Amino acid sequence: MTTMTFGRAINTGLRKAMENDPRVVIIGEDIGALGGVFRITDELQKDFGAHRVIDAPLAESAILGTAVGMAYRGYRPVCEIQFDGFIYPAFDQIVSQVAKLHYRTRGRVRMPLTIRVPFGGGIGAAEHHSESPEAYFTHTSGLRVVAVSNPQDACTVIQQAIASDDPVLYFEPKRRYHTKGDVDENALEDALPMDRARVEVPGTDVTLVTYGALVQTAREAARAAEDDGVSVEVIDLRSLSPLDYSTVEASVRKTGRLVVTHEAARTGGLGAEIAASLTERCFYYLEHAPVRITGMDIPYPPAKMERHHLPDLDRILDGVDRVLGRPNSLTGLED
Amino acid sequence: MTTMTFGRAINTGLRKAMENDPRVVIIGEDIGALGGVFRITDELQKDFGAHRVIDAPLAESAILGTAVGMAYRGYRPVCEIQFDGFIYPAFDQIVSQVAKLHYRTRGRVRMPLTIRVPFGGGIGAAEHHSESPEAYFTHTSGLRVVAVSNPQDACTVIQQAIASDDPVLYFEPKRRYHTKGDVDENALEDALPMDRARVEVPGTDVTLVTYGALVQTAREAARAAEDDGVSVEVIDLRSLSPLDYSTVEASVRKTGRLVVTHEAARTGGLGAEIAASLTERCFYYLEHAPVRITGMDIPYPPAKMERHHLPDLDRILDGVDRVLGRPNSLTGLED
Amino acid sequence: MSLPGTDPTGPLNDESYIQLLAPDGTRITSAEFDPWLEDIDGDRLAGLYEDMVVVRRLDQEATALQRQGELALWPPLLGQEAAQIGSGRALRKDDFVFSSYRENGVAYCRGVDLTDMIRVWRGNRPSGWDPYEINMATPQVIIGAQTLHATGYAMAAKFDGDDAVAVAYFGDGATSQGDVNEAMVFAASFQAPVLFFCQNNQWAISEPVGLQAQGKLSDRAPGFGIPSYRVDGNDVLACLAVTRKALDHARIGGGPSFIEAVTYRMGPHTTADDPTRYRDANELEDWKRRDPIDRLAALLSAEGLLDEALRQRVQQAADDAAAEMRAGCINMAEPGDLELFENVYTAPHPVLARQRQHYERYLDSFEAAEWGH
Amino acid sequence: MSLPGTDPTGPLNDESYIQLLAPDGTRITSAEFDPWLEDIDGDRLAGLYEDMVVVRRLDQEATALQRQGELALWPPLLGQEAAQIGSGRALRKDDFVFSSYRENGVAYCRGVDLTDMIRVWRGNRPSGWDPYEINMATPQVIIGAQTLHATGYAMAAKFDGDDAVAVAYFGDGATSQGDVNEAMVFAASFQAPVLFFCQNNQWAISEPVGLQAQGKLSDRAPGFGIPSYRVDGNDVLACLAVTRKALDHARIGGGPSFIEAVTYRMGPHTTADDPTRYRDANELEDWKRRDPIDRLAALLSAEGLLDEALRQRVQQAADDAAAEMRAGCINMAEPGDLELFENVYTAPHPVLARQRQHYERYLDSFEAAEWGH
Numbered sequence A, B: 001m002t003t004m005t006f007g008r009a010i011n012t013g014l015r016k017a018m019e020n021d022p023r024v025v026i027i028g029e030d031i032g033a034l035g036g037v038f039r040i041t042d043e044l045q046k047d048f049g050a051h052r053v054i055d056a057p058l059a060e061s062a063i064l065g066t067a068v069g070m071a072y073r074g075y076r077p078v079c080e081i082q083f084d085g086f087i088y089p090a091f092d093q094i095v096s097q098v099a100k101l102h103y104r105t106r107g108r109v110r111m112p113l114t115i116r117v118p119f120g121g122g123i124g125a126a127e128h129h130s131e132s133p134e135a136y137f138t139h140t141s142g143l144r145v146v147a148v149s150n151p152q153d154a155c156t157v158i159q160q161a162i163a164s165d166d167p168v169l170y171f172e173p174k175r176r177y178h179t180k181g182d183v184d185e186n187a188l189e190d191a192l193p194m195d196r197a198r199v200e201v202p203g204t205d206v207t208l209v210t211y212g213a214l215v216q217t218a219r220e221a222a223r224a225a226e227d228d229g230v231s232v233e234v235i236d237l238r239s240l241s242p243l244d245y246s247t248v249e250a251s252v253r254k255t256g257r258l259v260v261t262h263e264a265a266r267t268g269g270l271g272a273e274i275a276a277s278l279t280e281r282c283f284y285y286l287e288h289a290p291v292r293i294t295g296m297d298i299p300y301p302p303a304k305m306e307r308h309h310l311p312d313l314d315r316i317l318d319g320v321d322r323v324l325g326r327p328n329s330l331t332g333l334e335d
Numbered sequence C, D: 001m002s003l004p005g006t007d008p009t010g011p012l013n014d015e016s017y018i019q020l021l022a023p024d025g026t027r028i029t030s031a032e033f034d035p036w037l038e039d040i041d042g043d044r045l046a047g048l049y050e051d052m053v054v055v056r057r058l059d060q061e062a063t064a065l066q067r068q069g070e071l072a073l074w075p076p077l078l079g080q081e082a083a084q085i086g087s088g089r090a091l092r093k094d095d096f097v098f099s100s101y102r103e104n105g106v107a108y109c110r111g112v113d114l115t116d117m118i119r120v121w122r123g124n125r126p127s128g129w130d131p132y133e134i135n136m137a138t139p140q141v142i143i144g145a146q147t148l149h150a151t152g153y154a155m156a157a158k159f160d161g162d163d164a165v166a167v168a169y170f171g172d173g174a175t176s177q178g179d180v181n182e183a184m185v186f187a188a189s190f191q192a193p194v195l196f197f198c199q200n201n202q203w204a205i206s207e208p209v210g211l212q213a214q215g216k217l218s219d220r221a222p223g224f225g226i227p228s229y230r231v232d233g234n235d236v237l238a239c240l241a242v243t244r245k246a247l248d249h250a251r252i253g254g255g256p257s258f259i260e261a262v263t264y265r266m267g268p269h270t271t272a273d274d275p276t277r278y279r280d281a282n283e284l285e286d287w288k289r290r291d292p293i294d295r296l297a298a299l300l301s302a303e304g305l306l307d308e309a310l311r312q313r314v315q316q317a318a319d320d321a322a323a324e325m326r327a328g329c330i331n332m333a334e335p336g337d338l339e340l341f342e343n344v345y346t347a348p349h350p351v352l353a354r355q356r357q358h359y360e361r362y363l364d365s366f367e368a369a370e371w372g373h
């Protein structure tokens, strides 16, 4: 066990994956001498060489497209997208190539790519630097999507993602990069599989589902609710595609109440899928319609407005009140 | 009233929009002499000239990006994307520019673009020619998204889309291009607003919501169900973003049962949003969890497999049985 | 405003390219390129002739199969035989090809099974062959996307210290796509052993090449630091020689090259296309005079090689190939009902597994109902 | 494998460019470009000097504001004053600029309000100014995207029969993006009156230009059929003259041009960056000797124009501008609580309206709670 930051934990996971398999290469912008704008690849080029930690020219479609070509030849490329909002130039390669090649070739060609995406807001950044594009990818068949919430998972899940023969989008909550935690670097073997959710805080009254940066906020909400006599079960999804319905379903059958929270816009966000699926699976157990606490249906706003956009402790607690039928901000409004 | 095909109805709407406003220009691949691979722009270049019906070099990002520049200068560009699967190279321009520019400039710059996208399957086509990418855009704040289902709407809604000062994705169900219908070319004035859904078939037992090509299938399902003593209310959403919840909500309050059907993959498709939102809005009216009948979570399959992927009459009727609690294909399976 | 693509003095009529075999069959000597043809004796010439005749015949057979409703679609290569056979026969077995949909002549050179060639066009499979069996990716439909795959493959070959070359085939229209330009950037920066082989067949569906480029397509690559050749794409010897030279350059560490093969799409874009809507019939007549097969036949005749035995052998090979393809097409097994769920992922995926299970139940419910009646 | 960007004989050290003012302030005559400077008398020279001093000062002030926590971020233009002022002052009022985030010197030439210049960097607004007020789009963050907007704007200007020119500013890194290359394709095909102005400041964050291109950036455009210039970007006179020439070319129907201004980013990429991690301090020392302001000062001195009055006037202008920006920054009104919901759409949007209404209720519930306590 070592105490390290979230960012260092990813770095450690990358390093282990590179040590274990010479076919792992990293490609991205500014990942070499600089070590990435967030220093996630710090020292890796120095230690593994410029052929395995590849500073790419400034073109995201090419980063993904050349990684596809490397995968054809048996490599396991890890692509770094510098910020969430810069993934769109690569969208075509991800959706039409990375996601479909295994299917297209009837399983002959594997696409064991990992696509690292620092995502989410709360860092006071400029436009395109705070987005939550995960729902575009969870709607894309052929991809796996994960989001990590703590240093230990960051370290193990990146290794699992790289080891996966399917392409994996690995979302990193950038505002937690400096959070510290204990990390067992050798936890890989008995680690929870990448596609399983984890009950973070057990509880009995309300199921609170989230992922990424908001897991920490959800924990805080559970603590605050507890003071108020409400027992909230917090689930960290970890895998956004496939969703681990069995874990969530077991919880909702117990609590009868579901709150989902994410930073992405509400319309068509992951919350919609989770609410719809859990309603299908647990309709007769539900005491209240699932409640979604999400980002607004707006382009990511300027830094000084983001606190109104992002779900926070109070908004989540308001959602908990809502799903419990307690007085809340919408009381009296037909909802 | 003239009887014309769906394709001709779009052509007619485009022509009227171009006649009414010299700032309307069309840009796309093969739209000039060829009139588009589906002949939707047939004769338009001949009649309006090559400066208003612009054959673009083969680059979708540039088609969208140059249209943005034209919009800056007061033009109202209509971009044709040749097939659904070719919209992804333009994804960045759509999501990061078209959708956000009005917000970015605090309303100073308007993006009255219309993006025409032939979408959906059922035509036995090759890969990338049968996709349903609408959910990527309904999750993108700043865009409006419509899907037309009949020649009359095709003709009026294209004009409304072009007249809208917001960017509009206009989805055309390509497998219906040859369907004929009566079209009043001058129906624009008292036409239903672009963002309103329409009750296609009134009914009392089950609400069946869909859009695009499946509206016709849904009508057939309603007829078949009627023979079976079930009264199905079919709603053609028309607007996918914003969704016209008031129309759907009124229906679900009446029927207590909701089935949504679309060709797009189930996970994260529009059905999830509709099911989640209607559950929020009508929880105490619902007799059963909303049921989704959708494409599978797979890349669009080869032509000879597509009938298993696409919702059809029987699958929709199975969904109607499901939501009614009647014997259906899943009876006995815990769902 | 000047309209692109309408200038009759444009690149369409520019003939400054490498030619080793004139339209009338005359062999043109070249100090630079003849060394690359030293092994091309009479037998090999006859082999190239056979290849071209066979792929043209296969192309016609596939077109016929489409007209007869046996294939959903077919993208003819008619007119591009020399570009595809000349370059395709230059490749080494361990080179790797990333092509678009039209390079069935190249696939033939790679040794593709003739039934595999048409599986995707019959709608039975998402693609036809195993890429690793013939070292050629299956057809790419997204214009230009494969050029990046080729570049990445070449980078990886270089990581491995291997001297295999990746070859990207694409059309004139594709040169406008961002991906193709990014591929050139990456190929140049990493000095990747990749060959960009552009078949300029003058048209991208209905759009003439003059709409995509104001100059020669081959002028683009040097600006990226990539050596470039413009070759008569209807001259199988020139295509062979130049491709060999470019491959060798890549093999010995010289990095990427770009070849523009100037040719002509004599047929429609695909069987769904009607070129009379957008192009002049005279143009086709012009290009018929530059037919790639006729001119090699003329050379063979002139050298006394095109005797009746050869004619018959080639005819037989073409007929056999066509018959094999037709039989493969007509006897192709239909996909199973649940096949669409296969190969989405390499490892278990509970959400999809459940969908599949539900769908199986659904299909079974019909059978149950039928039995019930 | 050769590593890109590490060759010391690469483009970084290539100085074959248009220079009219040597680093030591010597005026170099040019038959081709001097005609474009005929109106540049002593006053105008002094004006250019003032512009450069002011924008450097503004840049320093903004950097200071960031260090003091008043701005969230700032992308310094330090070192690029000549490229931005030279080109910016060549523009006509009705030309339209599409730039990246670093062209605050150009915005200054367009007459931007100094508070508007920093609104976005304080995090108060999604962008600072009204594009139509100064005929300049607000900063583009997606690398290269704006080059397509400029091309489309230019196409539209041409539709209108107007002789305004659209100018796209972008960096050396941007040249690798597909969008920039597609912009060149479209600009050439439609002969659009657009000027591609590339500031090659040698770095894209930590990546040297040698990673993006194996040759000169200015070599790229001719392959697309676009005339190209390579100019000393630290020479304000060369930047002015060449830009004027290219604009004139576009205005009279000659179509697009490309200018590579060879300059240097003397500061960090942004205030969040630490260039010591990836570049040699000596490099900066080298470039200091080519400082764009020093050399114009040297010319002015040599011509006896840089007297105390001018020095003071310029100093005063810079101080005033800095003070105005600082005051504008510090006194900027905070955005309202519900402002984030504004301007997403031009017309009513019931779903968003409902979200807004709910959020308003939510905010009100705190006030109610506070009153309740």
Ligand SMILES: Cc1ncc(C[n+]2csc(CCOP(=O)(O)OP(=O)(O)O)c2C)c(N)n1
Binding pocket: B029, B058, B060, B082, B086, B089, C100, C102, C141, C142, C143, C170, C171, C172, C173, C174, C175, C201, C203, C204, C205, C265, C269
């Ligand atoms: C990204 C994308 N856009 C559009 C299309 C539709 N399309 C298919 S082929 C084609 C023309 C391609 O022309 P070219 O590159 O010259 O190749 P050719 O067909 O002539 O071999 C177009 C526009 C596509 N397949 N992919």
Ligand SMILES: Cc1ncc(C[n+]2csc(CCOP(=O)(O)OP(=O)(O)O)c2C)c(N)n1
Binding pocket: A029, A058, A060, A082, A086, A089, D100, D102, D141, D142, D143, D170, D171, D172, D173, D174, D175, D201, D203, D204, D205, D265, D269
């Ligand atoms: C599409 C995209 N990818 C990545 C980034 C992150 N990024 C911001 S600036 C920059 C470097 C740009 O370099 P250059 O084009 O040379 O312009 P300069 O900053 O030197 O002015 C990068 C990679 C971005 N903003 N957009």
Ligand SMILES: [Mg+2]
Binding pocket: C171, C172, C173, C199, C200, C201, C202, C203, C204, C205
């Ligand atoms: Mg072509």
Ligand SMILES: [Mg+2]
Binding pocket: D171, D172, D173, D199, D200, D201, D202, D203, D204, D205
């Ligand atoms: Mg730069």
